Amino acid sequence: MAELRRDPITGRWVIIEIDKAKNPSDYEAEKRVKREGVCPFCPGNEKMTPPEIFAYREGDTKPNAPGWQTRVIPNKFPALRVEGNLDRIGVGMFDMMNGIGAHEVIIENPDHNRELCDLMDQEVEQVLWSYRNRCLDLKGDKRFKYILIFKNYGVSAGASLEHPHSQLIALPIIPKRVVEELRWAERYFEYRDRCVFCDMIHQEIDERERVIAENKSFIAFAPFVSRFPFEFTIFPKIHSAEFSYIQKEEVVDLARILKETLLRMKLALKDPSYNFIVHTSPIDAKERADYHWHIEIMPRMGRSAGFEWGTGFYLNPTPPEIAAWALREVSL
């Protein structure tokens, strides 16, 4: 038998298989083929990338030379370009804009083979500080409305280079899914005078069934309405709408929980491809009482089929309760 569950954050219904639920061992492990050729993100090859925007570096090393720990560069093949003014036009019944935006790559560490979950806590912290630093800088550009930080790991998650990296896109519009999240959260707040995400965090802390990891500032759980098998989310426990307002202590806790949960996922699911996305509030002055930033982590465990793409209606063969249990049970 299946259950239909509705996500209070987006109004999305998901079919969750209960009786014939799939365990981690029911999924085939992805084959990882090491790529050949020179890696443009490795130390010594700095000239192969556009000049760096920002880097954490050892003592007196120079920009665009080895000695960096985390390095931020413009994407060589950007989806959007930073130069020019934003022009909006109508084309018959359609709306159009030129592709203004920023597209940056955060090279997480110099070692080609060490992923986020293999790093020292402090190294992960530096990656997070790089995210924050770039957000604060780009927020000054009045053309941008939203900053999207995400990571694609593995070929089937869309990564085109192997060297550990994340990406950042600054957009002149607020993406649709974010608008939806904001609207539903606003509606919930109007009705209850509480943040829907805060309520969800409280319910998960009470029930514990879907919790994967927790520390002083953060909690990671598999959402009650998971669309994908083994999907999970990391939330700051104290209400905050915007990632870039993160405090020093919180960066320490976030680095720990991110590293731990990614490692649990790697071990439980045999190194799956995955995406993570930082969901944060749009660039605007007010600190929203109704929105709560978070990181969504989605391993790629199988392929999505036609009706899921076309309808926003998902079928998840692994209940989040089983997913959380499997990730919790991993011995580190």
Place this chain on the structure above:
Amino acid sequence: MAELRRDPITGRWVIIEIDKAKNPSDYEAEKRVKREGVCPFCPGNEKMTPPEIFAYREGDTKPNAPGWQTRVIPNKFPALRVEGNLDRIGVGMFDMMNGIGAHEVIIENPDHNRELCDLMDQEVEQVLWSYRNRCLDLKGDKRFKYILIFKNYGVSAGASLEHPHSQLIALPIIPKRVVEELRWAERYFEYRDRCVFCDMIHQEIDERERVIAENKSFIAFAPFVSRFPFEFTIFPKIHSAEFSYIQKEEVVDLARILKETLLRMKLALKDPSYNFIVHTSPIDAKERADYHWHIEIMPRMGRSAGFEWGTGFYLNPTPPEIAAWALREVSL
């Protein structure tokens, strides 16, 4: 340079690469591996499937035996089940329903190796009549709010069996994406007293740049705001909100255009995996003036990455103008 285009039907923005646009030859062809083992959908193996619900058959052949041309069966591993009452409950802050619904498989033709685009026109018509027949039957069940017809072709589009088949799911809810389409269409209608889809069809007929095929009753074009490379849509030219109201003449024209465009896609893109989805209005009494049924066809040309999943914001490396041109240019 890229363009940002906004879909008037969903409000979605899509980044479309213009300068370094990808042509069909820039995509790698998918490897098709023939599967081993007995096919439960082939004639002679009728006992391997649940008993048939409906079939087009030769003269006096018996149900669940060879002699059928198109055969409809319940899905052996249904996402939803047809037995029972619909129960809705709250679980803390969440909403839940039991998994009531119907999940059927339309086996399109007896031949394991003949896909829709390889069939005779009349055989495709029979598949379409089967869709319609099942819709009309399921519309009588008061528990259902929406009927979803879709097809997954190829492993990377989520097909788990090779034998040509489509699927139908009757749902106790209206899927999110459909609700969104309805709302945006309603808003457009309120403002202009015209169907947004009718307007779009007129604009495409005027401009012709994105049109792939056309006949008396139907038009196929690559939408101005295509999310995916080579995505296209088939619309009835005369306004109609619901697929199941299709008339006899229209079935003939739809079979022809569907077959033709699928064949163009197969030849131009080297037999890609694809999904198609019939978008139709929910099951309710009124014939909507603001909605227009259509079929969305999405070849799987590469993988979607993290920010697309997380944001509903897409990056399409092939402009629909090039996609339509490539599909039009195929010599049949």
